[in-house]
């Protein structure tokens with residue numbers, strides 16, 4: 146059935162269409178300017194992401210918007226979306242090559258998704274990149290010969306063994322780095338296999354990000370920092386934020402941030418499956434927060450089970466964090482069984498007090514996410 150309309154409505158809609166077309170022309174103009182900025186940055190080696198410029202630009206546009214009786218949040222939302230586009234487009238011109246006399250880069254596991262992303266970023270920055278995968282070990286000697294940087298990005302379960310068995314005779318000054326999501330053991334393995342510069346990296350994002358702008362890369366220093374400092378600068382030019390961490394502390398945080406988080410998503414999915422939930426039907430009744438939650442869980446099952454098994458099984462200690470969660474769940478369930486509404490409220494308040502200012506901050510952040518989940522609906 147076609148939507149109801151009137152003559153007057155049609156007239157106004159024609160005006161709106163024409164304004165939208167003007168917007169489109171302005172967008173084209175903005176994209177062209179950003180492309181020029183990309184070229185200038187490429188030549189000068191300026192990072193793709195400029196947080197101070199963004200903050201001052203947003204503040205000015207918000208102020209102007211308020212004066213024009215336009216919601217400051219509206220212009221901020223639009224500009225943030227446009228800036229995301231800028232990062233993607235700036236990428237296309239490539240990046241400045243910080244180290245021009247490196248020799249080539251070898252990505253061990255270059256056919257994996259994350260390896261592929263790093264290979265792409267390095268190639269866009271002018272480096273010669275070679276991939277070394279499962280079937281290439283026969284030619285390893287030739288591939289490593291003359292390498293200035295070797296990046297290991299293979300499943301966690303085989304990372305340390307591979308480093309210890311196969312990376313013992315790299316060129317002396319070659320930098321050895323890994324992208325594993327745990328850091329202590331791989332870093333130890335790299336330090337003992339290779340006498341040259343060593344650095345542990347953990348990109349805190351999946352391979353499906355379109356751009357590294359604003360993404361975090363954790364850095365655990367190994368040895369010979371002066372020799373790999375350029376690599377950190379290069380990653381900064383891609384737009385990522387580098388966060389130094391102690392390997393042990395990083396691994397401890399990962400028990401909650403990764404093992405526990407993915408495990409509870411897994412169980413959430415497992416539960417829906419065992420309860421034979423009808424997802425179509427649930428979506429009919431879904432509130433935006435439920436849809437978002439289901440998306441967070443469902444996206445897990447669109448990816449590789451090996452990847453998640455690797456992350457969850459990586460550290461024996463995660464078992465404690467996950468076990469604690471089960472205990473807390475059981476204790477909270479007791480409140481419910483006893484009908485202890487007051488007890489529930491007391492616990493709730495204790496947790497809220499502990500979250501402190503983060504709770505309202507998270508509420509604000511999630512509001513924006515929920516609104517965009519709602520915007521995505523098509524019927």
Ligand SMILES: C=C(O[C@@H]1C=C(C(=O)O)C=C[C@H]1O)C(=O)O
Pocket residue numbers: 179182193194195196198199227228231232
């Ligand atoms: C275009 C630039 O690059 C990025 C994109 C911006 C934009 O689209 O307005 C602003 C700042 C940068 O994060 C720039 O530096 O001006």
